[in-house]
Amino acid sequence: MGIYKKLSWFFKDKWKSYFIAIIALLFVAILQLIPPRIIGVVIDEIATDVITTNSLMRWLVILVLTAVAQYALRYVWRVNIWGNAQRLEKIMRNRLYKHFTEMDSEFYQKYRTGDLMAHATNDLRALRMVAGGGIVTMADSLSITVITITAMFVVVDWRLTLLAIIPLPFLAVASRYLGRMLHTRFRGAQDAFSQMNNKVQESLQGIKRIKTFGQEKEDIEEFHEQTDNIVAKNREVYKIDSLFDPVLDLIIGSSYVIAIIVGGHLILDMEISVGEFVTFISYIGMLVWPMFAIGRLFNIIERGSASYERIELLLSEKSAIVERKGAANEPPAGDIEFKVDSFKYPNSEEVALKDVSFNIKKGNTLGIVGKTGAGKTSILKLLLRDYDHYDGEIKFGDNDIRNYTLDALLQSIGYVPQDTFLFSTSIRDNIRFSDPTLSQEKVEIAAKISDIHDDIVSMPNGYDTQTGERGVSLSGGQKQRVSIARALIKNPELMILDDSLSAVDAKTEEEILRGLKELREDQTTIIVAHRISSLMHADEIIVLDEGKITERGTHEELIEQNGWYNEMYNKQQLEQKIPELGEEGE
Numbered sequence: 001m002g003i004y005k006k007l008s009w010f011f012k013d014k015w016k017s018y019f020i021a022i023i024a025l026l027f028v029a030i031l032q033l034i035p036p037r038i039i040g041v042v043i044d045e046i047a048t049d050v051i052t053t054n055s056l057m058r059w060l061v062i063l064v065l066t067a068v069a070q071y072a073l074r075y076v077w078r079v080n081i082w083g084n085a086q087r088l089e090k091i092m093r094n095r096l097y098k099h100f101t102e103m104d105s106e107f108y109q110k111y112r113t114g115d116l117m118a119h120a121t122n123d124l125r126a127l128r129m130v131a132g133g134g135i136v137t138m139a140d141s142l143s144i145t146v147i148t149i150t151a152m153f154v155v156v157d158w159r160l161t162l163l164a165i166i167p168l169p170f171l172a173v174a175s176r177y178l179g180r181m182l183h184t185r186f187r188g189a190q191d192a193f194s195q196m197n198n199k200v201q202e203s204l205q206g207i208k209r210i211k212t213f214g215q216e217k218e219d220i221e222e223f224h225e226q227t228d229n230i231v232a233k234n235r236e237v238y239k240i241d242s243l244f245d246p247v248l249d250l251i252i253g254s255s256y257v258i259a260i261i262v263g264g265h266l267i268l269d270m271e272i273s274v275g276e277f278v279t280f281i282s283y284i285g286m287l288v289w290p291m292f293a294i295g296r297l298f299n300i301i302e303r304g305s306a307s308y309e310r311i312e313l314l315l316s317e318k319s320a321i322v323e324r325k326g327a328a329n330e331p332p333a334g335d336i337e338f339k340v341d342s343f344k345y346p347n348s349e350e351v352a353l354k355d356v357s358f359n360i361k362k363g364n365t366l367g368i369v370g371k372t373g374a375g376k377t378s379i380l381k382l383l384l385r386d387y388d389h390y391d392g393e394i395k396f397g398d399n400d401i402r403n404y405t406l407d408a409l410l411q412s413i414g415y416v417p418q419d420t421f422l423f424s425t426s427i428r429d430n431i432r433f434s435d436p437t438l439s440q441e442k443v444e445i446a447a448k449i450s451d452i453h454d455d456i457v458s459m460p461n462g463y464d465t466q467t468g469e470r471g472v473s474l475s476g477g478q479k480q481r482v483s484i485a486r487a488l489i490k491n492p493e494l495m496i497l498d499d500s501l502s503a504v505d506a507k508t509e510e511e512i513l514r515g516l517k518e519l520r521e522d523q524t525t526i527i528v529a530h531r532i533s534s535l536m537h538a539d540e541i542i543v544l545d546e547g548k549i550t551e552r553g554t555h556e557e558l559i560e561q562n563g564w565y566n567e568m569y570n571k572q573q574l575e576q577k578i579p580e581l582g583e584e585g586e
């Protein structure tokens, strides 16, 4: 029952509508006693031959009025209770979503997206059941049980009542026990189903790769195994499901048997009338649902508590990026001073960056180059405040970047990541993602500099072409250029290109870089690249290896140093020439 205490903030807020609903439920329980009683009275009137058309009509009218009142009251409690349950689900869903949007990279590394989605659906549904079905079951089963048993005691016979209700608690026990087993097995079946779903999703997404590697047969075999598993797990569910009804019928049946044996004796002894006996039998029937429901209530509470705990755990996760008190709201501008003595990723023992420092004057360009895993992206992550804990200081303008609000800092930065991501909307809205009110003219300027305008206008729907999973699929290079346009349209103080020209050819790359340089004369740029031609015109280039700066200088200075940079440059020059040599040979 602890879950109701934990949710007391909600019940306190909505106590009025719960109160109205529970009063309505109570009245329904009382009204339900009337029809069986009327049937009993009519039977007795027939047996004693006192029935008249008038008396029959009177009973009929009462029956109709009772039915109408029940209808109205049921409507009242349903609207109130189900409405509240939806409201609780909405509040918790909004809290979770807001929390998700505030969390940092560490959080998303810890939890898989699929699991977060599952929390946002299954766990919230379980909570809704607590505030809806749980409350109804509790109020309804308690009120019906107390009111009906009292009526049986008072209207019919207390000895008969005591004996006949002996088997009923077993109903609650059996429905709880079997319900629990059913739930465990049902979860197994659901897991098997979601495992198959994941497998199908992965296979369909990777269908080209499966075909290329000739793995169709193996893939189909694996699919068969998974579907066999689903059948096996569902068979276990049906075994328990098939036990459910017979067990319940057995228990209810024994109640009726006791009632008939004892009730029969009481009729013969003239202690109760036939009509009262009929009423009594109907009342036993009315007690079945509450007993059954109490068993179900435990399951609802158990599931709800587990779900609430899981949601609380998620909500208690704190983002490591905390805004300082009095953080500056103005987007930063000016020189950048990066001085990091040491940085480790959380949960990692390895030092990702060691003694990395550089200054970029406003309007200058910094190039960062190095082997994969050298720490290039790590530098950018610190600049973007994905992580705040490191020894050192990063200044943008006059302030440490941790002294700005995250919104203000990110407003000054246009970041084009390595893996481009397009949203399921038009290309136009993908480009003006930072501000959907920007004009077509501005979108086109950004697209032209990113050298994607011509590609877009040649598409059937131009700028209205839909992208994302269900839209047209753009080539890797096209996606990269849309991403560049998206960052560029913000006209950011600092633009960061994280290997974002890798999929475009050298000539296009040169044009884009030239365009950027012209447009962003007074603004700062950081280019990370594997291809040296992408950053050779930078004002300073740093070479990273295993998280440390091993070489630095301008392109010419680095060539003179005759180190890794020079070696890479010569190698890449040669690679570029090979196709030309090939053409000459033809």
Ligand SMILES: Nc1ncnc2c1ncn2[C@@H]1O[C@H](COP(=O)(O)OP(=O)(O)OP(=O)(O)O)[C@@H](O)[C@H]1O
Residues within 6 Å of the ligand: 109, 345, 346, 348, 352, 370, 371, 372, 373, 374, 375, 376, 377, 378, 379
């Ligand atoms: N989230 C993370 N948690 C732990 N270690 C990480 C994480 N991200 C990166 N690393 C590690 O930090 C080191 C530097 O990685 P980083 O991504 O900065 O390299 P990079 O130079 O950008 O490589 P690439 O050119 O392949 O993108 C690597 O050893 C990597 O394994």
